[in-house]
Amino acid sequence: QQQVKQSPQSLIVQKGGIPIINCAYENTAFDYFPWYQQFPGKGPALLIAIRPDVSEKKEGRFTISFNKSAKQFSLHIMDSQPGDSATYFCAASIFQGAQKLVFGQGTRLTINP
Amino acid sequence: DAGITQSPRYKITETGRQVTLMCHQTWSHSYMFWYRQDLGHGLRLIYYSAAADITDKGEVPDGYVVSRSKTENFPLTLESATRSQTSVYFCASSDLAGITDTQYFGPGTRLTVL
Known part of the structure; x- marks a missing residue:
């Protein structure tokens, strides 16, 4: 009930591509859904977040899509850059x-130049 | 502008020893948290504190002890370290008591228990 399942574990995309990371949850009492970005040797940092009454949120090249009925949400990165390579x-x-x-289990994203 | 710092950054200890990980924040944030990060598990909440002298358990508290006598410090103690406590430990803090408050993470302490 308290788990958040994240996929894929790792993802490799060419520069300019649109990586998509998916998450699913069971507990309908969850009321806030943030995404964190972590670079090697650093702590996680908040990237973007959404409340369950909104279906989509965009901040720059990052977009969260939220499907309340399916209990799923995803992160899309538009025009991905090598500097987006992180977990x-x-x-x-x-x-x-x-x-x-x-937290979900994490996705290691690599953007190739 | 130090923000949130953790010490030591790396620690090797032996099974059965007591070890304390330190966390210090300069923002006077009310809330502080301890997480452990393990491959395949993401980050899991160990303990949190809403204010000085107020602490409570998170998801995985067994084997850990916390205290918070001052707002800016939140030490985590492993009273008798076990190999399963080998992990990267992150401290975090947040300011307000709100649903959407941002948690700010420290740089982490990599602990190895031999």
Whole structure:
């Protein structure tokens, strides 16, 4: 119930392509869905996030698509660049005393020049 | 502008030893969190704190102890380290008590238990 399943584990895309990372959840009580980006040797950093009352959110080249009925959400990266190569984590949270994030397993994304 | 720092960045210890990982933030954020990152599991919440002297368990608290006597510090102690606690540990903080608040992560501590 508390799990967030993320796929694929790894993804290789050519520069300019559109990598898509998918996540699925079971607990309908989740009310916030952030994506984090992590570079090697660094901590994760918030990239973009969405609430379940919205079906899509865009910030620059990054877009979250959210399907509440299917309990799925995905990250799309438009015009991908080698600098986007990183590990991406989806997450879902419930606020119970604090914002408790449940993370997906992570996707290692490589953008080839 | 240090933000959130963790020390040490790397630690090797032996089974059964006590080890403390330090986390310090300069923002005066109310909330602080400890996560562990393992391949195939993403990040999992160990403990969190809503304010000084207020702490609570997360998803995987067993074998860990936390304290928060000052707002800016949130140490994590492994009282008797086990090999299964080999992991990368991240501390995070957030300011407000809101659904959409951003958690800011430190650079991590890589812990190896031999």
